[in-house]
Amino acid sequence: MFDGAGYGTVTSSPGGAVAADEELGRLVEACQAQDAAALRELYRRMSPMLMGVALRLLRDRPQAEEVLQEAFLQVWRNAARFDRARGSAKAWMIGIVRYRALDRIDSERRQPANGGEIPDIAAEMPVAVEDGRALAACLGELPEHWRRAVVLSFVDGYSHSEIAERTDTPLGTVKSWISRALGALKRCLER
Structure with a gap:
C-alpha cells in the first residue's frame, strides 16, 4: 500500500524531473492496486497542472473542473493501461485531460444551439x-x-x-x- 513516505517535493533540476516522473509512475502503478492514498497524492501533485491544461482548452472553469474530475476517475479506473515503456505518467495524464476536454468541446459544438430542435x-x-x-x-x-x-x-x-x-x-x-x-x-x- 502507498503510505506517502518517500514522496517528497522534487527540485527542478534535470535529475529531479526524472525522479519526479519516476514517483508519478509509481503512484499510477499503486492506483492499479486500488490504493486510494496514491490517487490522492497524484491529485495533489498533478491537479494544478492538469487544471491549467483543461482551462486553456475549455476557457470555462466549471467545465474544466468537471473534466479534471472525469480525468482522475479515468486514471483510477484505467491505471492498469499505463505503461512506462510507452511514456511518462505525466504525459499519460495530460493526454487523458486533453482527450476529455477536446471531447467535451466536440460534443458541445455538435449540440444544436436551439436546445435540441432540428435546425432550420x-x-x-x-x-x-x-x-x-x-x-x-x-x-x-x-x-x-x-x-x-x-x-x-x-x-x-x-x-x-x-x-x-x-x-x-x-x-x-x-x-x-x-x-x-x-x-x-x-x-x-x-x-
Whole structure:
C-alpha cells in the first residue's frame, strides 16, 4: 500500500524531473492496486497542472473542473493501461485531460444551439431562401456525398478538415463537394 513516505517535493533540476516522473509512475502503478492514498497524492501533485491544461482548452472553469474530475476517475479506473515503456505518467495524464476536454468541446459544438430542435437549414445557408421546402427539395437533388458534406458543414458545424476526417475523404475533395453543392443549390433556388 502507498503510505506517502518517500514522496517528497522534487527540485527542478534535470535529475529531479526524472525522479519526479519516476514517483508519478509509481503512484499510477499503486492506483492499479486500488490504493486510494496514491490517487490522492497524484491529485495533489498533478491537479494544478492538469487544471491549467483543461482551462486553456475549455476557457470555462466549471467545465474544466468537471473534466479534471472525469480525468482522475479515468486514471483510477484505467491505471492498469499505463505503461512506462510507452511514456511518462505525466504525459499519460495530460493526454487523458486533453482527450476529455477536446471531447467535451466536440460534443458541445455538435449540440444544436436551439436546445435540441432540428435546425432550420435555410437559416444556415449562405444564400437567400424564402421557402425551406424549396431548399429541402434542392438538397434532395444533390448527389448524396455533396448533400452530406453540406449538412455536416452548415447544420452540424463541422469544419472542412473535420468532414474530411469523418468521411475518410481527401480535404480538397470535401472542399470541392461543398463548393459545387452550394453552386447547385443557388442555381436550383433561383429557378
